[in-house]
Amino acid sequence: MMSPDRFPSRSPAAGLAEVASLKQRLIDAVAPVIVGQSAVLDGVLAALVSGGHCLLEGVPGLAKTLLVKSCVQALALDFGRVQFTPDLLPADITGTEVLEEFGSGDGAHAAATVAGRAVGGAAGSGGRRLRFLPGPIFRNVLLADEINRAPPKTQSALLEAMQEGHVTSGGTTHPLPQPFLLLATRNPIEQEGTYPLPEGQLDRFMFQLQVDYPDATEELEIVRRTTGPEPPAIAPVVDRALLARATELVRSLPVSEHVMRRAVELARSTRPTAAESPAWLRRLVRFGAGPRASHFLVMAAKAAAALDGRPCAEPRDVHRAAAAVLRHRLVTTFEAESEGIRPDAIIDRLLGRDAPSGA
Numbered sequence: 001m002m003s004p005d006r007f008p009s010r011s012p013a014a015g016l017a018e019v020a021s022l023k024q025r026l027i028d029a030v031a032p033v034i035v036g037q038s039a040v041l042d043g044v045l046a047a048l049v050s051g052g053h054c055l056l057e058g059v060p061g062l063a064k065t066l067l068v069k070s071c072v073q074a075l076a077l078d079f080g081r082v083q084f085t086p087d088l089l090p091a092d093i094t095g096t097e098v099l100e101e102f103g104s105g106d107g108a109h110a111a112a113t114v115a116g117r118a119v120g121g122a123a124g125s126g127g128r129r130l131r132f133l134p135g136p137i138f139r140n141v142l143l144a145d146e147i148n149r150a151p152p153k154t155q156s157a158l159l160e161a162m163q164e165g166h167v168t169s170g171g172t173t174h175p176l177p178q179p180f181l182l183l184a185t186r187n188p189i190e191q192e193g194t195y196p197l198p199e200g201q202l203d204r205f206m207f208q209l210q211v212d213y214p215d216a217t218e219e220l221e222i223v224r225r226t227t228g229p230e231p232p233a234i235a236p237v238v239d240r241a242l243l244a245r246a247t248e249l250v251r252s253l254p255v256s257e258h259v260m261r262r263a264v265e266l267a268r269s270t271r272p273t274a275a276e277s278p279a280w281l282r283r284l285v286r287f288g289a290g291p292r293a294s295h296f297l298v299m300a301a302k303a304a305a306a307l308d309g310r311p312c313a314e315p316r317d318v319h320r321a322a323a324a325v326l327r328h329r330l331v332t333t334f335e336a337e338s339e340g341i342r343p344d345a346i347i348d349r350l351l352g353r354d355a356p357s358g359a
Contacts, residue, residue, distance in 0.1 A: 020309030052206025076236030090157035095135035
């Protein structure tokens with residue numbers, strides 16, 4: 001079970017109750033602004049408390065940006081937004097080094113702070129130095145809006161930050177503030193002037209969350225709210241200390257051997273060459289999910305259990321997270337694409353749900 005010293009001022013049960021309340025606080029805080037999209041909210045919060053990143057996919061006009069901004073306001077985190085365009089450069093995201101002059105009075109300080117990167121001028125006579133100007137990625141939450149509109153060189157500027165939690169510029173490593181969460185949006189309709197994300201970068205996203213159309217009742221409520229008075233401002237309801245405790249608790253939550261085996265078995269069953277792969281899948285999938293998917297399935301299960309106030313993850317938590325964790329990790333065959341079989345249909349059949357058409 002959880003070690004009590006993780007929460008020195010409270011019992012493990014009290015810690016679980018506190019983390020479970022975090023989810024409800026967030027839902028209540030954004031309720032005046034966001035209508036529906038509970039699954040997306042759950043996914044964003046699960047990624048945040050388990051150290052993952054999210055790719056949000058949906059057609060224009062579904063309030064993806066508003067949803068992200070509302071969540072960040074409720075969580076009292078630093079927020080940055082970058083609109084990805086074809087002319088965006090890596091330095092526009094990570095930051096850049098600038099050359100500045102310093103006088104003779106602060107030459108010693110300059111030499112110390114820039115670690116020998118001062119240039120020109122005799123000792124005590126001033127000179128020039130390189131100073132790093134942080135980019136918008138130095139926030140707790142970065143929204144990469146329409147990430148597939150920037151070329152691969154710019155997209156790749158995010159890889160180090162997503163995996164290592166820092167940025168390297170001019171040979172110097174700059175740590176990012178913690179927690180750090182990348183939320184990227186992608187429009188699945190427009191393909192002209194876009195650059196598909198490579199599989200290696202997609203694999204670094206914990207979830208791909210589908211932002212769907214609202215139902216009729218929700219859409220009516222959206223129209224009612226957006227054509228009336230301005231909604232009230234969202235007040236912060238969760239501080240960083242609580243968020244840090246939630247993250248620590250998720251890491252500490254126990255997972256039984258059979259839950260881990262179920263996660264590994266599910267990830268391996270998506271690989272056509274694996275023994276766990278069913279025969280029908282081999283004509284539909286060229287490449288399946290890697291070991292990172294197994295890791296994220298377990299972390300997602302732990303996050304779901306903690307946010308529900310349960311002391312341990314269960315197989316149903318793995319199944320709930322399967323589509324969001326696996327859908328962007330499956331590379332389907334031409335045969336599957338020609339028959340209109342999407343990754344979600346393949347995942348459903350692996351879970352014993354409806355079979356994909358023609359499979």
